[in-house]
Amino acid sequence: MHQTTQTRTLRDFFIFYTQLFFIALIVFFSFFAYISEKKSIEEYKKIISAEIGAQIHTQLKMFFIEAPRVLKINSEFAKIGMLDLSNHTQMQQTFTAQIKNHPYLTYISYANTKGEYIGVNRSVVDGEIYFINALEKEKMHFNTYAITKNDTKGVLVEEGNIYNATVRPWYTHAIQEAKSTWYNPYKHANNESMGIGISTPITDSNGTVIGVFSADQSLVKISDFLQTLNLQKNGLAFIAQKDGSLIATSLKEPVYTTQKSQLIRYTLENYPDKRLNALYPAFHTFEKLEKNKNITMEGKEYLYNQFLFQDEYGLSIAVGILLAEKDFTSGFEKNILLWGVAIFIFIVFGFFVFNSLSKRLVTPIEKLNLYTKDIAKGDFEILIENQTDIREFKELSDSFETMKIKLKESFYLLIAQASFTNIGKTLSSIYHQYKTPLSHINSQVLSLEAYLFKTKNQDVFLEDIAQKMRKSITFMDTTMIGFNNFYKNSLEKEPLDIKNEILFIEEMLKDRIIQIDLKIEILCDEILYMGYKNSFDNVVMILIENAIDIFESRKTTKPSLKITALKEEDTLKITFLDNGGGITIKPTDTVFKTFVSSKERSSGLGLAMCKMLVEKKLSGTIQAYNKDAGACFKIVLIHDS
Numbered sequence: 208m209h210q211t212t213q214t215r216t217l218r219d220f221f222i223f224y225t226q227l228f229f230i231a232l233i234v235f236f237s238f239f240a241y242i243s244e245k246k247s248i249e250e251y252k253k254i255i256s257a258e259i260g261a262q263i264h265t266q267l268k269m270f271f272i273e274a275p276r277v278l279k280i281n282s283e284f285a286k287i288g289m290l291d292l293s294n295h296t297q298m299q300q301t302f303t304a305q306i307k308n309h310p311y312l313t314y315i316s317y318a319n320t321k322g323e324y325i326g327v328n329r330s331v332v333d334g335e336i337y338f339i340n341a342l343e344k345e346k347m348h349f350n351t352y353a354i355t356k357n358d359t360k361g362v363l364v365e366e367g368n369i370y371n372a373t374v375r376p377w378y379t380h381a382i383q384e385a386k387s388t389w390y391n392p393y394k395h396a397n398n399e400s401m402g403i404g405i406s407t408p409i410t411d412s413n414g415t416v417i418g419v420f421s422a423d424q425s426l427v428k429i430s431d432f433l434q435t436l437n438l439q440k441n442g443l444a445f446i447a448q449k450d451g452s453l454i455a456t457s458l459k460e461p462v463y464t465t466q467k468s469q470l471i472r473y474t475l476e477n478y479p480d481k482r483l484n485a486l487y488p489a490f491h492t493f494e495k496l497e498k499n500k501n502i503t504m505e506g507k508e509y510l511y512n513q514f515l516f517q518d519e520y521g522l523s524i525a526v527g528i529l530l531a532e533k534d535f536t537s538g539f540e541k542n543i544l545l546w547g548v549a550i551f552i553f554i555v556f557g558f559f560v561f562n563s564l565s566k567r568l569v570t571p572i573e574k575l576n577l578y579t580k581d582i583a584k585g586d587f588e589i590l591i592e593n594q595t596d597i598r599e600f601k602e603l604s605d606s607f608e609t610m611k612i613k614l615k616e617s618f619y620l621l622i623a624q625a626s627f628t629n630i631g632k633t634l635s636s637i638y639h640q641y642k643t644p645l646s647h648i649n650s651q652v653l654s655l656e657a658y659l660f661k662t663k664n665q666d667v668f669l670e671d672i673a674q675k676m677r678k679s680i681t682f683m684d685t686t687m688i689g690f691n692n693f694y695k696n697s698l699e700k701e702p703l704d705i706k707n708e709i710l711f712i713e714e715m716l717k718d719r720i721i722q723i724d725l726k727i728e729i730l731c732d733e734i735l736y737m738g739y740k741n742s743f744d745n746v747v748m749i750l751i752e753n754a755i756d757i758f759e760s761r762k763t764t765k766p767s768l769k770i771t772a773l774k775e776e777d778t779l780k781i782t783f784l785d786n787g788g789g790i791t792i793k794p795t796d797t798v799f800k801t802f803v804s805s806k807e808r809s810s811g812l813g814l815a816m817c818k819m820l821v822e823k824k825l826s827g828t829i830q831a832y833n834k835d836a837g838a839c840f841k842i843v844l845i846h847d848s
Contacts, residue, residue, distance in 0.1 A: 248535045249510075253499050256512040256528050259436055263444065263526050266432050267516050273309040274405045274422035275520050278387055280305075281317075281420050285409055292317065292409070292418060295325050296359065299338050302327035303358045306336060313395075313402055314423035317409075318372030320416065322347065331400050331425045341370035372419075381406035381419040388521040392426060392454060394463065394470040401426045401463060401470075403454075405520055426455055433457035441531035443482060446516075446524055451475045451487060454524060482529060486511065490527060508532035648680060678714065703738055705772045705781070706731040712747045719755050723766055727751075731772040736779055736846060742824035749817040750783045750840055757787040757838070779846040782839055789833035798831050 281301070284290035291297055302315040306327050316326030316339075324341040328351075338352040338360050349367030352360045372378050380390040387407035395402050404423035408416050433444050434457050445456040451474040453462035460479050463472045473479075475487040485504045489511060500511045513527040709729055713720065720727065736743075751768065758766040769784045792798055799818040814831075821829045827844040 252510045252530050252532075252535055253512075255437075256499065256510060256530055259438065259444065259528050260512060260514060260526065262436065263433070263446075263528075264514070264516060267429070267446075267524075267526070270311050270424065270429060271518060271522060273311050274424055275387065275518070277305050277309060277312065277315060277422045278405055278407050278420055281315075282387075282407055282409060285420075292319065295340065295342070298325050299327060299340075299354075299360065300358045303336060303338075303354060311424045311428055312422060313425045314404065314421065316421050316423075317418055318375075318378055318421075319418040320373065322371040322373045324349070324370060324372040331395060331402075331427060337364060341367075341372065347371065377404055377406045377421045377423075378419045381408045381421070382416060384521075392452075392472070394465070395425070401454075429455040430457075430462070434459075438528075439530060439534035441534050442529055443480070444526070444528050445475070445483060446526050447475060447490070448524055451490060453478060453483075456480075456483075481505075482509075486527060486529065489513075490525065502529075648676070699739075700737045701740055703736045703740055703743060705734045705736055705779070708740070708744055709747055709770055709772075712744055712751060715748070716751055716755070719752075723755065723758050725755065725758065726765070726767045728767065728769045729772075730769070732774070734772055734774050734779065734846075736844065738844070739824050742820045746817050746820050746825070746842070749813045753813060753817075754783065754785045754787060754838075757785065761788055763787050774846055777846055779844040781842045781844070784834060784839045785837040786835070787837045789836070790831060790838045795831045795833060795838075799829070 281290060284301075285292055290301060298317060302325075306312050306315050306329055313329050313331060314326055316324060318324045321343065322341070323343060324339070326339045328337050328339050329335070330337070336354060338354055339349065340352075341347050341349045347369050349370035350363060351365040351367065353362050353364050355361045376393070377390050380388065385408060387405060389403060389405045392401050392403045394400070402423050402425050404421050406419050406421035409418045409420060411417050429446060433446070433455055436444055436457060438444060438457055443457050446454045448454065452472050453474060456462060456478075458480055461473075462478075463470055465471065475483045475490055478484065482504060485502070489500060489502065490513065498512050498514070502509045502511045509532060510530045511527065512530075513525055515523065515525055517523045706729060709731065713727060713729075719725075754766075754768050757763070763786065765786075767786050770781070771784070772779065772781045774780075790798055798814050800815060818829055821827045821842055821844075825844055827842055829843075830841045832839055832841075
């Protein structure tokens with residue numbers, strides 16, 4: 208007894224496996240899309256956090272550099288005698304000029320060992336600048352004066368109490384540390400804000416302390432900056448000292464409170480915002496800073512990032528950035544429900560569509576199956592007909608008919624492959640298409656020269672045009688061949704007369720040179736150099752055109768360019784020195800980077816291409832630096848001729 212194998216129709220297979228594949232495909236892409244979206248959100252949060260951190264770091268660097276810089280300048284001036292510590296007027300004028308040029312500073316001051324005080328203050332409230340002093344001749348009163356237009360002491364604005372600088376925290380801190388260091392933040396006496404300062408002791412030639420310089424800044428500027436950051440709806444940023452004492456936050460609540468005129472600073476642990484309270488344990492492990500840490504607070508997910516900001520003057524503060532998960536996923540979560548509903552509707556709809564489609568697709572195939580059975584029996588006389596409106600099935604039916612009649616000729620399908628054998632010929636035709644119009648122009652120039660010779664026409668203007676066209680055609684042809692060979696790596700070295708090559712490029716740029724009345728001085732002996740002509744000429748052209756562009760953009764009067772070529776032992780040194788005002792980009796070698804340019808409407812590709820040609824094709828080096836009243840480009844090549 209034979210066991211019968213259960214079979215299924217093609218339609219059953221089509222519906223089942225197509226629907227299964229369709230569902231699996233939807234599930235797979237849905238899951239993949241969900242994971243990808245979650246991952247993208249995580250990466251996006253990290254990118255945003257890193258960008259915000261970079262912004263804060265840059266701002267802190269700008270903020271905390273001003274006071275140390277001014278302090279260092281004043282200390283050096285005092286040591287070399289440029290700042291007379293006994294001349295109160297000179298110090299006030301110096302401090303005034305400095306505070307005007309440094310917008311983050313609020314105080315610049317000096318106090319001697321007698322307790323006398325000289326200072327300049329910028330009000331945090333209205334930005335006005337005042338002189339402040341406490342001198343023996345004024346009975347040590349802390350007096351505030353307006354300043355005149357000439358930065359001299361004006362009228363008395365406020366007479367203060369008796370003031371002894373030597374007992375102030377900033378003074379004692381400098382004496383105790385015996386170097387330039389920051390002292391702790393403090394509350395400004397005349398407004399509701401905090402400041403921070405740096406002080407340094409000043410000694411005489413014997414090493415004896417004669418006074419202390421200080422410079423202060425308002426921390427309000429940092430809080431104002433943090434509040435401008437794009438921290439989304441529920442994010443925040445803060446800056447704190449190692450013990451958790453807050454310096455600034457992106458929140459509206461101040462980082463301190465006052466009780467009976469005493470300053471009480473908030474810490475992360477007791478700040479009114481609960482999110483900062485929850486961050487305190489993570490922050491407290493200060494020596495083990497961890498970036499991109501996921502934190503859960505009251506059932507909500509956050510990304511926390513912190514880093515340390517330090518300088519050489521003892522400043523060591525931490526920056527914390529907290530971004531809320533829901534600020535990035537709120538739209539995504541709403542879309543998940545809609546996506547689920549859409550998938551369900553799509554699957555139901557797909558079932559009916561595939562059921563109907565399978566009937567239309569399978570029926571013609573079933574008919575063809577019957578025809579193939581007849582052909583398999585050797586019945587080649589049967590006429591294959593398949594009534595369907597599906598073009599592919601009609602064509603398949605025709606193919607079966609052809610196969611029945613000419614079965615042995617089925618190899619014709621391979622003929623189509625021969626059409627791809629000539630695909631590589633396209634590139635070479637571009638070169639010939641370019642040569643044809645160039646040759647035509649060359650013929651026209653020859654005709655013009657022949658006409659001038661035949662008619663003995665001595666029209667200087669026409670002769671000049673013909674010569675210029677001849678040179679332009681030659682240069683175009685040489686450039687075309689040079690670039691073609693460059694990319695094919697088929698260029699060969701040839702002996703180059705350096706001076707002639709420079710004069711050749713000068714002639715090519717003659718119109719631009721005349722237009723700006725540029726004086727080019729070429730100092731070059733008879734030097735032959737074995738190198739690549741096209742590459743060398745392009746370097747010379749780029750440097751001369753770069754100088755012309757600078758002269759034009761800066762409207763340089765009496766522009767000049769000095770080109771010097773010297774042979775020293777086995778090297779060839781060529782310099783291009785102009786008087787166009789020099790390179791403004793710092794560092795100067797940056798001009799060789801792609802897309803970097805100080806010129807308007809410039810792509811920044813010329814000097815980058817110049818450096819590439821010198822190093823890759825000429826095996827040399829090129830430097831850029833400022834010299835005298837302009838820029839100097841120095842090329843050094845190996846001279847083996």
